[in-house]
Amino acid sequence: MIEDKNDLAEIIYAAVRQIPRGKVASYSQIAALAGNCNLRRYVGNALHKNPSNAVTPCHRVVNAKGFCSGSFAFGGPDAQREKLEGEGVTFVDGHVDLSHHLITQDDFEAMKAGLLV
DNA sequence: CTTTTGACTGAGT
DNA sequence: AACTCAGCCAAAA
Numbered sequence: 001m002i003e004d005k006n007d008l009a010e011i012i013y014a015a016v017r018q019i020p021r022g023k024v025a026s027y028s029q030i031a032a033l034a035g036n037c038n039l040r041r042y043v044g045n046a047l048h049k050n051p052s053n054a055v056t057p058c059h060r061v062v063n064a065k066g067f068c069s070g071s072f073a074f075g076g077p078d079a080q081r082e083k084l085e086g087e088g089v090t091f092v093d094g095h096v097d098l099s100h101h102l103i104t105q106d107d108f109e110a111m112k113a114g115l116l117v
Numbered sequence: 118c119t120t121t122t123g124a125c126t127g128a129g130t
Numbered sequence: 131a132a133c134t135c136a137g138c139c140a141a142a143a
Contacts, residue, residue: 008139008140009140026125026126027124027125027126028125028126031125031138031139036138036139037126037138038137038138038139039138039139039140040125040126040138040139041122041123041125041126041137041138041139041140042123042125042138042139042140042141043124043125043139044123044124044125045122045123045124045125045139045140045141046124046140047124048123048124049141050124058124061124062124063124063125063126064125064126064127068124069124069125074124119143120142120143121141121142121143122140122141122142122143123139123140123141123142125137125138126136126137126138127135127136127137128134128135128136128137129133129134129135129136130132130133130134130135
C-alpha cells in the first residue's frame with residue numbers, strides 16, 4: 001500500500017517486503033520496482049536508514065553478485081545467511097545462489113502488483 | 118545553495 | 131580475473 005507521498009523510501013521498503021520468501025532481489029530490481037532503475041543508489045541508502053529490519057527484510061536484498069551489502073548490515077552477514085536459509089534460500093561459496101533464488105520476471109511482476117495495492 | 122556521500126552497477130583497463 | 135572509473139538519484143551537512 002503505497003501512499004501518495006511519493007516517498008521513494010516507502011516504495012523501496014514496500015518493494016523489499018514484496019520479495020517472495022525464498023528469493024532474493026538485487027538493488028537494481030528494487031529500484032526498478034520503485035519505478036527507476038537509476039534509483040539503485042538510493043535503494044541502498046534507503047535501506048541504510050531502514051526503520052526496522054523486521055518490517056523491511058533487508059536480508060532478502062543483495063547486491064548484483066548475490067553477496068550481502070559488504071559493509072555493515074542489519075545485524076551481521078551471518079544473520080543474512082541464517083535468515084535466508086531459514087526461508088529456503090541456498091548459498092554458494094558464501095553468496096546467495098542467484099541462479100536459483102534471484103527473483104524472476106514473474107516474481108518481479110507479482111511484487112509490482114503487490115506494490116500497487 | 119553547493120558539495121559530499123552512500124547497503125550500487127556496469128563497463129573499461 | 132581483479133581493480134578502477136564514471137554515472138545514476140536523493141538526502142544530509
